[in-house]
Amino acid sequence: MDGYPVVVVGAGPVGLAAAAHALERGLDPLVIEAGSEAGASVREWGHVRLFSRWAELIDPAAARLLAERGWREPEPDAYPTGADWAEQYLSPLAAALGERVRFGARVVGVARRGRDRVIDAGREAEPLTAHVETATGQERITARAVIDASGTWASPNPLGGDGLPADGERAARDRISYQAPDLSDPRARSRYAGKRIAVVGSGHSALTALVGFAELAEQEPGTEVVWVLRREVGDHVFGGGEADQLPARGALGLRAERAVEAGHVRTLAGFRTATAQADADDRLVLESFEGTKSVPVDEVVALTGFRPELSWLSEIRLELDPVLQAPVRLAPLIDPNVHSCGTVYPHGAAELAHPEDGVFLVGMKSYGRAPTFLAMTGYEQVRSVTAAIAGDAEAAERVELHLPETGVCGGAGLFDEPAAEQDGGCCGAPGAER
Ligand SMILES: Cc1cc2nc3c(=O)[nH]c(=O)nc-3n(C[C@H](O)[C@H](O)[C@H](O)COP(=O)(O)OP(=O)(O)OC[C@H]3O[C@@H](n4cnc5c(N)ncnc54)[C@H](O)[C@@H]3O)c2cc1C
Known part of the structure; x- marks a missing residue:
């Protein structure tokens, strides 16, 4: 598969970081972005000031790539807005990646070449394909791996308490x-x-x-x-x-x-x-x-949260948690019904792997419906995932992340019962579900 690129879906903070890590690993990343600029989703909430400092919003591999081009790092303790994040970091990063980022191109399907999800025969020997739509038509890109960093911003939860649109919601x-x-x-x-x-x-x-x-x-x-x-x-x-x-x-x-x-x-x-x-x-x-x-x-x-858009992944074999729609080994670490103080047990390629070899959901999308995702988590995910794709198992397994806690045991998530907040045990090992 060495001759094929690593296709990254989305030029948001985590997708661009994935490309920077892939480059350092000697891989050939190709970022496919639906919007016309880097950080298209972040720009949509560009007026919001982040609660993370610049120091927590810059991926280390991206910083190294930018440093080669004389980029001046923003004041580490300042808090940017979404627009600042996009303008002062994501756009220069995309420029540094050059032709490895394609804008105005939407991934509308991912598959194993010539095999739908049912077919076992010869599956492991085939590369992946990403089906891409642009203003001029459709094309199929052959890929050794696909890193889906497409976020969840475009699929907000509806108003309805049962997860479906409330009666009258569409009309209003x-x-x-x-x-x-x-x-x-x-x-x-x-x-x-x-x-x-x-x-x-x-x-x-x-x-x-x-x-x-x-x-x-x-x-x-x-x-x-x-x-x-x-x-x-x-x-x-x-x-x-x-x-x-x-x-x-x-x-x-x-x-x-x-x-x-x-x-x-x-x-x-x-x-x-x-x-x-x-x-x-x-x-x-x-x-x-x-x-x-x-x-x-x-x-x-x-403002009832987000959910992952999974329809264009229907032909690959994913293993998702039935509750959170997050990768099945990651889900217990982030389940707000159990613990939601913002602490995430560090995780990487092992927790993000699927039965379909070479496919990873990372970034905001990897959290499925769980809240409190931080960019720092995504940066560590893609460090590990690109190491795994490059065959460096030791680096893929190594964990290099400490995440700040919200200071609330069980409070920042989806709890409905105040009683659950008292003994959710979020800051310790995941407790029993209530
Ligand atoms: C209001 C708000 C405030 C936040 N504040 C913070 C904060 O302070 N600190 C923090 O760490 N995190 C914060 N977050 C979380 C934040 O969204 C993430 O940290 C970060 O944006 C996640 O990056 P991402 O790359 O995973 O996804 P996104 O930023 O959503 O990027 C996904 C990209 O994929 C593209 N895309 C989508 N579908 C396709 C497709 N099919 N084909 C091609 N391209 C596609 C999109 O156009 C987009 O550019 C905040 C989120 C919101 C909504």
Whole structure:
């Protein structure tokens, strides 16, 4: 297979890092990116300030490649926005990789050459193929390995508490957004100013939106915020605060808590959305599966997490956890039903392998539906995965990562029952599932 490239899907932070590691290993990486620029997904939330410092957002192999080109590393302790991350790091990195990154090209299928997923005969001897769509047509690229770093940004979870769109959700699409708006943009501001807005979800994106809307409510009379969440509002819903080992992440939770305490936000907790229907005044009313109704709202911002898009991987043999849709050996390490303090047991190629040799899901996508992914995790994943592809088993097995904890045992994940938060045992070995 040596003559074929390692195809990397996605020129986000983790895909580009994979290419940098592959180059150092003497492999031939080819990054296929659907967008027109590096970090296409990151740019979509470019107005959001990260809770990671620059030092935690730069992959070591990428830094080495950039250093050769005279790149000046940003101040390690500063916190960039998504736009800064893309402009000051991802774009130069893609430029350093040159023709090894192809933009405007979408991977629409991956297969074993000439074999659908059912066929065993001769499978191991065949390379992989990546089917790619561009503005000028379709092509098939033969690959020795495929590293899928395509993220989950483009497939947000719907509003419905059962994981399917709520009744009326599709029809109300013009009033439902799936990302925290940039309220410094006059268009976004005028969309929400003076309106009653439901923010649905309880992760970091929801907390970011709450803080933004609470500020808007202070400045624009008539703006009201209703926070709709599945969990009860307990101590941990705002994250670990000062105990968070990422101080900016902890501070975000504290700011959200203050916004709620200051009365800018009314909460509707323990609410699993079943329907989103317009009332007689054409405002949206959310109704839970238990029959509770929200007050009528003008806008809904649904921030209920993401899920991996797996349809174009249907012809390869993946081994995914039935709950999280993450690689089956990684899933127990990140399952928010068991432990979610942000600590991830270091992992690499062994945990990310599938029955289909040479295929790896990495980065945000490797977490499936689990929250709290950090770029640092992805950088370590691709260091190990590229070592494995290059045949360096010792380096692939070596673990070189320590991740900061959220400071919350069981609080940052998907817990619904406050009791579960007490004895989830997230910071120790994974405890028994409740
Ligand atoms: C609002 C927000 C704030 C965050 N803050 C932090 C933080 O502070 N610290 C941190 O470590 N992490 C943070 N994250 C998590 C962050 O998303 C990841 O760390 C990082 O972006 C993951 O990189 P990735 O390369 O796995 O995926 P992505 O950044 O999503 O990149 C995937 C790329 O693949 C491309 N793509 C998708 N499908 C295809 C296809 N079929 N063919 C070709 N290309 C495709 C996309 O266009 C995109 O460019 C945050 C996430 C969000 C949403």
